[in-house]
Amino acid sequence: MRPDGDARMGHDSEPTAGRNPAEGVACAPSPRGPGLSRPVIALVLAYNEEEALPGVLSELARECPGWSVVVVSDGSTDGTGACARRAGAALLQLPFNAGVAAAEQTGFLYAGSLGARVVVRLDGDGQHPAAEARRVVAALEETGADVAIGSRFLRPGGFRSTFARRAGIRWLSFLLRLFGGLRIADPTSGLRAFGGRAIALLSRVYPHGYPEPESNLLLGRAGLRVEEVPVTMRARDGGRSSLRGWSTVYYPVKVSFALLVEALRERVR
Amino acid sequence: MLTNTLRVQVAGVLLALAAFAVVIELVRRRRLTEWQSIVWLTAAVAIGTFAVYRRLQFALAEVVGIYYPPVLILAAFVFGGLLILLLQSVALTRLEERNRRLAQDVALLRERLDRVESSRAEQPAPEDEP
Numbered sequence: 001m002r003p004d005g006d007a008r009m010g011h012d013s014e015p016t017a018g019r020n021p022a023e024g025v026a027c028a029p030s031p032r033g034p035g036l037s038r039p040v041i042a043l044v045l046a047y048n049e050e051e052a053l054p055g056v057l058s059e060l061a062r063e064c065p066g067w068s069v070v071v072v073s074d075g076s077t078d079g080t081g082a083c084a085r086r087a088g089a090a091l092l093q094l095p096f097n098a099g100v101a102a103a104e105q106t107g108f109l110y111a112g113s114l115g116a117r118v119v120v121r122l123d124g125d126g127q128h129p130a131a132e133a134r135r136v137v138a139a140l141e142e143t144g145a146d147v148a149i150g151s152r153f154l155r156p157g158g159f160r161s162t163f164a165r166r167a168g169i170r171w172l173s174f175l176l177r178l179f180g181g182l183r184i185a186d187p188t189s190g191l192r193a194f195g196g197r198a199i200a201l202l203s204r205v206y207p208h209g210y211p212e213p214e215s216n217l218l219l220g221r222a223g224l225r226v227e228e229v230p231v232t233m234r235a236r237d238g239g240r241s242s243l244r245g246w247s248t249v250y251y252p253v254k255v256s257f258a259l260l261v262e263a264l265r266e267r268v269r
Numbered sequence: 270m271l272t273n274t275l276r277v278q279v280a281g282v283l284l285a286l287a288a289f290a291v292v293i294e295l296v297r298r299r300r301l302t303e304w305q306s307i308v309w310l311t312a313a314v315a316i317g318t319f320a321v322y323r324r325l326q327f328a329l330a331e332v333v334g335i336y337y338p339p340v341l342i343l344a345a346f347v348f349g350g351l352l353i354l355l356l357q358s359v360a361l362t363r364l365e366e367r368n369r370r371l372a373q374d375v376a377l378l379r380e381r382l383d384r385v386e387s388s389r390a391e392q393p394a395p396e397d398e399p
Contacts, residue, residue: 109373
């Protein structure tokens with residue numbers, strides 16, 4: 001149980017009398033919406049992922065039947081939205097491609113408005129297996145951390161990206177330790193679960209651009225507990241990585257600079 | 270025959286007047302807000318003033334300690350230009366932020382509309398009931 005300041009999340013500590021224990025933790029009705037019968041929201045980010053998205057959503061429905069699924073379509077121009085609707089997922093459609101950070105934050109705003117207890121973030125390209133997402137959520141709940149990161153580098157096997165990318169990831173990991181005292185082996189991992197405090201904080205402030213390393217530093221410096229869980233990822237199902245060509249060179253430089261700036265910022269409370 | 274000094278003065282004043290006219294016209298057509306126009310009108314006035322009162326640059330250069338007076342004008346305009354660019358970047362960042370918020374609100378409202386419409390479709394409208 002976290003000492004949670006957010007009133008919306010306060011039902012965590014209420015007595016569970018009158019609730020169906022089979023449902024897990026029930027959710028207080030939100031004043032703004034119908035409320036969530038399922039307090040875990042799977043947040044799937046998709047930009048033109050009509051090929052891979054149906055597989056991701058059906059896997060989620062099969063592996064994690066208790067979760068609410070919301071797809072953020074980041075200005076997709078293909079059938080991504082239709083895929084989400086067909087699968088019965090909630091759909092957040094950004095009117096243009098606003099970037100991973102903005103898309104992810106839209107999901108946090110949505111989750112916050114419904115009073116979600118946990119948000120778990122998955123990519124719409126099939127890299128993140130639903131079973132692994134479940135492990136990350138379980139780790140979040142067991143350790144009582146505010147954020148749980150699914151890390152590719154804590155155990156062997158699975159898709160671990162190219163050598164050059166791994167070297168870049170090690171460098172970012174070093175910077176996070178330097179600037180925030182954080183020990184995170186895989187700071188670029190997109191497969192992360194967030195508890196109530198993290199959801200509330202990231203709804204207010206969020207880094208631009210490629211958000212994972214920066215938001216990890218932001219959360220760590222804000223005093224939130226960040227834990228890492230070993231997971232196995234797959235190579236993407238279809239579509240193309242947003243990082244290709246010149247941006248593979250530019251990305252580490254940009255993120256290093258962004259981390260430095262983030263370290264110089266006032267700590268968020 | 271005009272002297273060189275006079276030619277420079279005439280050219281400077283014409284340039285300043287043209288800049289002034291363009292800025293005023295942009296404000297008139299609402300392509301520029303009054304507030305933004307102040308910066309550019311000031312620049313136009315500065316060009317005109319330096320062109321007409323040539324002694325001004327010598328006096329100012331002496332105050333600042335610049336040996337070659339025309340450099341003063343050049344430097345002043347370069348720094349002024351950079352300052353304006355910086356302010357524009359700040360304004361752009363703010364607009365980006367607002368733009369992002371709007372896009373997010375649109376996405377959230379669309380989703381809410383989806384929910385409202387689907388619940389309407391499930392339940393018959395109240396006026397249909399007896």
